[in-house]
Amino acid sequence: MSLNTLEEIATYIVSNGKGILAADESNPTCGKRFDSIGVESTEDNRRDYREMLFRSSGMKDNIGGVILFDETIRQVAKDGTPLVDLITNQGALPGIKVDKGLQPIGDLGETVTVGLDGLDERLKEYVSMGAKFTKWRAVIKIGDGMPTDECIDANMKALADYAKLVQDNGMVPMVEPEVLMDGNHSIDDCYKASDKSLKSLFDHLKNNGVNIKGTILKPNMVTSGSDCSSQAGIDEVARKTLDCLLANVPAELPGITFLSGGQSDILATAHLDAMNKIGGFQWKLSFSYGRALQAAALKAWMGKSENIFISQDALSHRAKMNKLASLGQWDQELEDV
Numbered sequence: 001m002s003l004n005t006l007e008e009i010a011t012y013i014v015s016n017g018k019g020i021l022a023a024d025e026s027n028p029t030c031g032k033r034f035d036s037i038g039v040e041s042t043e044d045n046r047r048d049y050r051e052m053l054f055r056s057s058g059m060k061d062n063i064g065g066v067i068l069f070d071e072t073i074r075q076v077a078k079d080g081t082p083l084v085d086l087i088t089n090q091g092a093l094p095g096i097k098v099d100k101g102l103q104p105i106g107d108l109g110e111t112v113t114v115g116l117d118g119l120d121e122r123l124k125e126y127v128s129m130g131a132k133f134t135k136w137r138a139v140i141k142i143g144d145g146m147p148t149d150e151c152i153d154a155n156m157k158a159l160a161d162y163a164k165l166v167q168d169n170g171m172v173p174m175v176e177p178e179v180l181m182d183g184n185h186s187i188d189d190c191y192k193a194s195d196k197s198l199k200s201l202f203d204h205l206k207n208n209g210v211n212i213k214g215t216i217l218k219p220n221m222v223t224s225g226s227d228c229s230s231q232a233g234i235d236e237v238a239r240k241t242l243d244c245l246l247a248n249v250p251a252e253l254p255g256i257t258f259l260s261g262g263q264s265d266i267l268a269t270a271h272l273d274a275m276n277k278i279g280g281f282q283w284k285l286s287f288s289y290g291r292a293l294q295a296a297a298l299k300a301w302m303g304k305s306e307n308i309f310i311s312q313d314a315l316s317h318r319a320k321m322n323k324l325a326s327l328g329q330w331d332q333e334l335e336d337v
């Protein structure tokens, strides 16, 4: 695979309906996922789990990139093969989460994502380890008086500073402004917060001279809050998400890869498919799911080597379903076979 420019890397990741496997859970998050299946979160167990995912047959043709956590990019499989090589052997590009998590700002419980200190040196090391793209996640909450303009501006400025540095180091930045689903807000509240965040993000990217053609956006879909009593249906989520993206995202951006944000795996697929069936945009509209790709595989695995094949089948199935959704070719009936 010879990909020489940022544009080529970004375009490759989302080519032919491919999407991204988000496997960059930090150790505390991985601990929570493993708790749910009664598996201890040791370094070896995390390695075994991810090795199993990366060796799944469904990675090929369906997954164009994998986001890793710092620990994982350094790990080798049981037979000594670097996990990064397992990924490239499947035709996918290795990516790396480079933010350092959330810090409180203001007195409402909002956060700003940190990690710019020392980032340039860390990026240089990741390049030498084979990373082709990076990820930084900003978190925006909806609630009483939230999101504040200060929170949106601080987070989107940090995303733009990060993106510029990443491109200067020859990698493609994924920018992830996640408006959380948590809360009882309406889908219109989600639209407003997402619209404001995206507007601010693209203003900051432009001011920083970030090459949009060498950038991938990882946004939330526009949905009802998870505790809202009236949940918007698939068509409304698809239409409002598209309207929000069309209002804010330049057509020259090569790929938009959604996060799943706590949606069930099938709903995340159905929403993506509905948007691609509607069409009317120039970007590739694809997926960068963590939970919505891994949930069934994690449940099937239970930390037991005898479950490896059924777990890999579960991941392969979801990867294939989401590829079909990225092409607008998914159907609910395909889930029942």
Ligand code: 5MM
Pocket (backbone or CB within 6 Å): 022, 023, 024, 025, 026, 027, 028, 029, 030, 067, 137, 178, 259, 260, 261, 262, 288, 289, 290, 291, 292
């Ligand atoms: C895979 O989870 C990622 C890392 O989360 P932490 O830093 O909190 O451990 C997360 O950023 C993820 O990439 C996105 O939220 C998308 O994952 P979901 O599960 O929302 O599709």
